[in-house]
């Protein structure tokens with residue numbers, strides 16, 4: 193398995209149900225913020241973020257925010273959701289994922305890293321030995337737009353290849 197490979201791809205976090213997490217052996221989840229739960233660089237949640245987090249909590253699956261965002265923004269967003277957070281994670285470094293697994297009380301191999309970026313979230317998960325769960329980014333990035341256009345272009349090649357072989361975990 194390469195650093196950028198993954199088995200589980202979803203259109204949106206809503207598709208990641210407690211049942212599916214159980215099915216794939218994920219006992220705790222670390223979830224990205226920007227373009228996964230909130231509009232890029234903002235304090236604004238997507239419509240479904242709150243209810244999804246509630247559904248995970250209701251299933252007694254421990255959950256934590258794991259974001260490269262600043263501490264203040266991660267703190268404010270985590271507080272609204274009523275969950276713990278790790279900010280400034282420096283993904284694709286795996287370091288924060290080990291910390292997350294420890295905080296959640298799960299083995300690193302049972303930690304699901306949910307995020308929208310192959311070169312950050314997926315890579316960090318693979319380096320750590322956690323389970324990468326890729327979601328489609330909700331919106332084009334607002335900040336560092338050029339930088340992200342380049343990253344998304346590189347991702348596109350991997351995603352096209354992935355779709356040919358596997359496709360989304362949840363089918364229509």
Ligand SMILES: [Mg+2]
Pocket residue numbers: 224225226227228307308309
């Ligand atoms: Mg993101």
